Amino acid sequence: MKAIRWPSNSTPARAPSYRPPSFASEKDYKQSDGGGLFMLVTTTGSKLWRFSYRFDAKQKLLALGQYPVTSLADARIKRDNAKRLLAEGIDPSANRNARSEHYWRCIRLCHSNESRRT
Structure with missing residues (x-):
């Protein structure tokens, strides 16, 4: 996978419209924004x-979205939020997984409480 930097004059509105390199149809590639992003x-266009x-x-x-x-x-x-967690010594990926696990545990608990009431 080849990494490519955004053009230096890129702005948030223009950056995603950057033209892909000639090999783009053959394999996945990265376009770096900086700071790890x-x-x-x-190849499918995602x-x-x-x-x-x-x-x-x-x-x-860490996946941030599509x-x-x-x-x-x-x-x-x-x-930037993930970098703040890193500065506090917290793994952003593990933090996300823990929050998701807590959410689903609460959903299951609420669902089991409702089924007991009926």
């Missing part, structure tokens, strides 16, 4: 925001 462009970071001496990857649902500005905000 990049857009993964797949544009996915990813944040690459290191935690406990391991390289990790373009255009998640704009460049939103992806940058999500990246």
Whole structure:
């Protein structure tokens, strides 16, 4: 996978319309935004925001959303939030998984309580 930087004059409105390189139809490629944020462009045409970071001496990857649902500005905000967690010594990926697990545990608990009432 080849990494490509955004043109230096890119703005949040212009960045995702950057023309793909000649090899784009052959394999996935990355367009770097900086600070670990990049857009993964797949051969099928999907544009996915990813944040690459290191935690406990391991390289990790966090999915931030799909373009255009998640704009460049939103992806940058999500990246900054993940960087804040890293500064506090918290793994953003593990934090997301723990929050999701807690959410589903609460849903199951509420559902089981409702079924007991009937």
